[in-house]
Amino acid sequence: MTTQEYIDQHRDRFLEELKALIRIPSISTASEHKEDTRRCAANVQEYLVRAGLDKAELYPTDGHPIVYGEKIIDASLPTVLIYGHYDVQPADPLDEWETPPFEPTVKKTPHHPEGALFARGATDDKGQMFIHVKAVEAMIQTDSLPCNVKFMIEGEEEIGSPNLVPFISEYKDMLAADVILVSDTSMLSKDAPSITVGLRxxxxxxxxxxxxxxxxxxxxxxxxxxxxxxxxxxxxxxxxxxxxxxxxxxxxxxxxxxxxxxRQLMRDAPFDEQEYMDSPGVFGLEGETGYTTYERTGIxxxxxxxxxxxxxxxxxxxxxxxxxxxxxxxxxxxxxxxxxxxxxxxxxxxxxxxxxxxxxxxxxxxxGQPYVTPTDTDEYRAAAEAVKAAFGKEPVPMYEGGSIPIVSKFKEVLGIETILMGFGFDTDGLHSPNEHFGLWNFYKGIEVVPSFFAAYAARK
Amino acid sequence: MTTQEYIDQHRDRFLEELKALIRIPSISTASEHKEDTRRCAANVQEYLVRAGLDKAELYPTDGHPIVYGEKIIDASLPTVLIYGHYDVQPADPLDEWETPPFEPTVKKTPHHPEGALFARGATDDKGQMFIHVKAVEAMIQTDSLPCNVKFMIEGEEEIGSPNLVPFISEYKDMLAADVILVSDTSMLSKDAPSITVGLRxxxxxxxxxxxxxxxxxxxxxxxxxxxxxxxxxxxxxxxxxxxxxxxxxxxxxxxxxxxxxxRQLMRDAPFDEQEYMDSPGVFGLEGETGYTTYERTGIxxxxxxxxxxxxxxxxxxxxxxxxxxxxxxxxxxxxxxxxxxxxxxxxxxxxxxxxxxxxxxxxxxxxGQPYVTPTDTDEYRAAAEAVKAAFGKEPVPMYEGGSIPIVSKFKEVLGIETILMGFGFDTDGLHSPNEHFGLWNFYKGIEVVPSFFAAYAARK
Structure with missing residues (x-):
């Protein structure tokens, strides 16, 4: 059975498992959800074990635990370290949710005619993080994992990752890897795949x-x-x-x-200014003379x-x-x-x-330091190939306006570059009521990750 | 007996009467002091009767009553209308008062070596208003009132005089006068007498x-x-x-x-910039280029x-x-x-x-409209003469930075100009804890007012 056949066969189970994970209100900033957050970490650990990793453990911190797991198939092969987080933002204002925030519900939207999963954490980051758990499961269960893989899934990203830098400093050797792979950003659209190469x-x-x-x-x-x-x-x-x-x-x-x-790829990428303006209802765009809106928010x-x-x-x-x-x-x-x-x-x-x-x-x-992923590396080229294979188009190198300060810390402390391969859309309402994650995006992600592993292993 | 002899003979009683008036917490903004405010109005009425006026009455309004009184000695003579207020600001913050705000206490200060009366309303405006009551009493009791006099003492000045414009519109004929005399502003210093001629x-x-x-x-x-x-x-x-x-x-x-x-008189007047800066503790002075500090706040x-x-x-x-x-x-x-x-x-x-x-x-x-007292009139010249007689110096025409919107309304509705003859100092802490009014200033005021009446009547 190919990896893709395995994925196709287990589609429904993958979604049900994600829903189960999402039902746990792992709001890291709320002390009354401390036990929920711990339970969520234990669930992630359990899914990693079931995926077939050699080991998966909870590492306690001064705050919420970090889930670490690994599958080392051959120490001479390259290693991909997957980072994600299982904690979520608070759900308020609750009265603006059309369905309960911790009761995942599938509904269609103009951007997601195949349906999207509505819930807090659907895209940020449970859904995107789970893509990697399921992709790695599919590779392991079909004996097609081409290199080593490690997981580091934290529970404090939404409160500024206060315990992650101490953790990566202490476990530098354990976390040794050749590239870090993160899905906690977005892509432009179904027709315009993109890889985030800049964080402010x-x-x-x-x-x-x-x-x-x-x-x-x-x-x-x-x-x-x-x-x-x-x-x-x-x-x-x-x-x-x-x-x-x-x-x-x-x-x-x-x-x-x-x-x-x-820069030309960015300029050529479809960017819907009206849609960008509509979401907060801005009256007009303005910014530094000589740059496009997209450049103003990214570079x-x-x-x-x-x-x-x-x-x-x-x-x-x-x-x-x-x-x-x-x-x-x-x-x-x-x-x-x-x-x-x-x-x-x-x-x-x-x-x-x-x-x-x-x-x-x-x-x-x-x-926090800005971060720019170098694009002239095997890691980036492998990511671009995987995306092109799945979407039929060269990905746009995307400079995001937001910040993920921990990514520059990975470079500083671990000496490893990060590939930011996001599968959500900016319109998915992250940090807002009615957050959602497209089912098409979820399954597309599970398909792209094995391609990346294959392309990356082939290049190394 | 001359008016001044009468004043000298009754000095102690005048002060005790003022203290009695001050002990009534007539805080116009506080509904729990509504009865105190009414009682204060009745006391003012009683003092006007005792001063020897023909009549003194309380006029109810939608808020606190207005005290009106008059002594018409000869309808063909000019009439001075005295305006003042018996209501006071709230006393809080109470813990910043060195003596209780409604228990008047005489203490010496650098500006008031003869002693000053510390209490809420001491200078704003009970003490200054009472100057006129006692001055008129002294003139009437010594048969030296040279013209007609009217009093209009309101109880809502500290809350914006909401019922005074309706009152003056309704009783325009009763209030007919040739000049309005108000002591609710300040003078520069003992050495620099002044008359306020501008309100912003x-x-x-x-x-x-x-x-x-x-x-x-x-x-x-x-x-x-x-x-x-x-x-x-x-x-x-x-x-x-x-x-x-x-x-x-x-x-x-x-x-x-x-x-x-x-403008030259203003420039020549002593103005202590350091003292001005010290009261709020400002780090430096600044303002429109080409003007002195005093001009910046006044003109x-x-x-x-x-x-x-x-x-x-x-x-x-x-x-x-x-x-x-x-x-x-x-x-x-x-x-x-x-x-x-x-x-x-x-x-x-x-x-x-x-x-x-x-x-x-x-x-x-x-x-509110600004107000400027014309200085080329009999009213202003009489005021200047009275001040010069009492202080031995020509008064400085003083442009104050604050506003008393009702004064421009007097002009607009009644068609009468106002003389703003204040006897307090800016440093007397009006609207602040430890408000006080110098005894020297109180008695000086009672001496100046009859001079004004005499000079004004002589000019008309």
């Missing part, structure tokens, strides 16, 4: 502008003292020029753009105010000049930008543009 | 900038959509140029500056953001691009500026500078 980094800071010890009466002090809200607005406004280019000196120094070929860094507050914000009016104004500012970073360096550049610049009449505080929150 | 007007608006129907993820949308907080900051920043000059077209069209002589209009909010403002970080950002913006207005016209100019301009990617809403809250 992030730095996030709190800023505070103070002009006095105490709030002031706008009649007595208006016009003669610095109003920290006005000052903060001036300072924020000055951080971009009329072309939306960020004005922090040195900010763009380490930005490297993709090759002309990759360019950004600077956004995520929150601002100061003064009187209640009903009615109060003629106060507040002593202090605050903002939360984040920057998405790309290619070689280093979040620590950018944090320093921002802090120095932001303080330098403040007038003498105010005191400025800048407090960095957290950061 | 006000327009106050809520603005809302929206770029989408729903909040967005900064990874997926950052860099490609309008962030309403950034847009709001850009728009606010553009409302002033690098000289802090307001850029709204037509904004300054109706501004008239005081005469060169008045120039302002534009201040009183509150701003949008996006995530909690602890930690959330990578959101909010759909909406809000601000409260107010403008203090001067001389001939009309708040309705300025509100319209602001609204049109603010909408015109918005990019196409956002929708802007502007909601005006309330407004």
């Amino acid at each position: 980094g992030l730095t996030y800071l709190d800023v505070k502008v103070r002009s006095a010890r105490a709030d002031m009466h706008s009649g007595l002090f208006g016009g003669a003292v610095a109003n920290p809200i006005n000052v903060l607005c001036d300072m924020i406004a000055s951080l971009k020029d009329e072309n939306k280019h960020i004005t922090i000196p040195g900010f763009y120094d380490d930005v490297e753009f993709p090759s002309d070929r990759d 360019l860094p950004t600077l956004d105010v995520n929150g601002i507050w100061g003064g009187f914000t209640g009903e009615g009016s109060k003629t106060v000049i507040p002593a202090v104004a605050n903002a939360k500012i984040s920057m998405r970073l790309v290619s070689n930008q280093d979040y620590k360096k950018i944090t320093k550049l921002f802090t120095e610049h932001f303080k330098s543009i403040a007038p003498d009449t105010v005191k400025v505080e800048v407090h960095p929150h957290h950061g | 007007g006000l327009t106050y608006l809520d603005v809302k900038v929206r770029s989408a129907r729903a909040d967005m993820h900064s990874g997926l949308f950052g860099g490609a959509v309008a962030n309403p907080i950034n847009v709001l900051c850009d728009m606010i920043a553009s409302l002033k140029d690098e000289n802090k000059h307001i850029t709204i077209p037509g904004f300054y069209d109706d501004v008239e500056f005081p005469s060169d002589r008045d 120039l209009p302002t534009l201040d953001v009183n509150g701003i909010w949008g996006g995530f403002t909690g602890e930690g970080s959330k990578t959101v691009i909010p759909a909406v950002a809000n601000a409260k913006i107010s403008m203090r207005l001067v001389s001939n500026q009309d708040y309705k016209k300025i509100t319209k100019l602001f609204t049109e301009h603010f909408k015109s500078i918005a990019p196409d990617t956002v929708k802007v809403e502007v909601h005006p809250h309330h407004g």
